[in-house]
Amino acid sequence: MDNYDKAAIPSLADCLKAADETREMLVDRGCYAQIPALLTRLYRGTGVYLISDENTREAAGGGLKKILDGAGIPVRGEFCFPANPRLHAEYAHITAIREKLSALSGLDETVPVAIGGGTVNDLVKRAASELGRTYLCVPTAASVDGYTAYGAAILYDGYKQTMSCPAPLALAAEPEVLARAPAYLSSSGFGDLASKIIAGCDWILCDIAGPAGAPAAEPVDTTVWNMTQPGLLDYLERSVNAARGDSDAVAALFEALAITGFSMQAFKGSRPVSGSEHLFSHVWEMDDLSLDGVPVTHGHKVSIGTLAAAAYYEIFFADPAGPPSPPSGDRPSPSQRMLAVSSAFEGSRGRDLVVKTALEKYVDDAAVKRIREAVTDNYKELRDRVLARLMPYEKLKEMLGRALCPLQPESIGLSRSQAIATARRAQMMRNKYCILDLSWDLGLMETILSRMEDSEQYLR
Ligand SMILES: [Zn+2]
Structure with a gap:
């Protein structure tokens, strides 16, 4: 709870x-x-x-x-x-x-x-x-x-x-x-439902340590939260066999997805149901990701995004004493940031809009200081609550596997390194604070991504 x-x-x-x-x-x-x-x-x-x-x-x-x-x-x-x-x-x-x-x-x-x-x-x-x-x-x-x-x-x-x-x-x-409906559509729905685990973590994170600093940068709307989060694990368990044609499981999955949809209707936005994991999928949607010429479904992209975001969270909160230490050196200036984003989306039709978004959410040094203090001062609470909400990576992978969701980046047409590197572009995309933003603002993104690359566990 x-x-x-x-x-x-x-x-x-x-x-x-x-x-x-x-x-x-x-x-x-x-x-x-x-x-x-x-x-x-x-x-x-x-x-x-x-x-x-x-x-x-x-x-x-x-x-x-x-x-x-x-x-x-x-x-x-x-x-x-x-x-x-x-x-x-x-x-x-x-x-x-x-x-x-x-x-x-x-x-x-x-x-x-x-x-x-x-x-x-x-x-x-x-x-x-x-x-x-x-x-x-x-x-x-x-x-x-x-x-x-x-x-x-x-x-x-x-x-x-x-x-x-x-x-x-x-x-x-x-x-x-x-x-x-074909099995791949039900497994896609399951991936979209599992993503709410990460969306919940991002909302807790944002509530405690968002860009305006603590407390409550983007407070959780408890009515909307309760539509999506407390019943989530039960719904996931009941719907895990949906892609195997179990009609009760499909009905449970549809009901759970409908309820989470209603939470968006109540909130007038996607915050309750979509977080950093969906940002990975948004990048792959812009890239027209396909496998053997067939476009990958939204929910299958989100499945891999959910695994990537879960890995990212586990690395960020691995140490009970505090997040990884940032490397020394200056933060990129807004103009350096603009160049970096522009180059990351070179050739993409959506480049100008991404550059605009990334600059809109670029926070100044004073805000970074407030975010750092919010994380440091509340680290134990933040870590405990996020890890209680986050399903451990191996368990998440096992559950997605039972639901016939893709588990390795190769299953959706990406190499492991490409999937991990997507975090950089994903962070540039939306002005909706999440673990990718927090780690970027604190200068920790590259440390986390290199640990993910070196890991024998994540996205394998
Ligand atoms: Zn979705």
């Missing part, structure tokens, strides 16, 4: 009741049959526009269309992305969906329906928001936490960012469709 943990963990129903954007969520067997009534009850529109990809249309779209036709709900059109190459959350797709919806002249209230995984949902979520409409989400795999979340993770100008947009007004998830 952490200081923030409360005895009562909110259920999915509690989270739904507290949600300010999502009004209804159907997760029962045969629930598609209730969609026509749901549309009539909640939405202003009289017709729908279905957005899917070839796989998800086959898995759910066809059956749903029959139900809509049978109920007399007009299907005004369909937008189906090809199954291959695998769909990316590129902003250009949002423009395309928006244009299709706008072209339904005189039918402004047509309801967009996202039938698919995280990418289809994120694209429709943002497109609907840009048109000022609400949409219906029909998830087809327990693969991400974004279905119930506020915001969409979109690649814009080559830079992966969370774009603001409300969560769906309603969701309808058929457990049988989720259970039939």
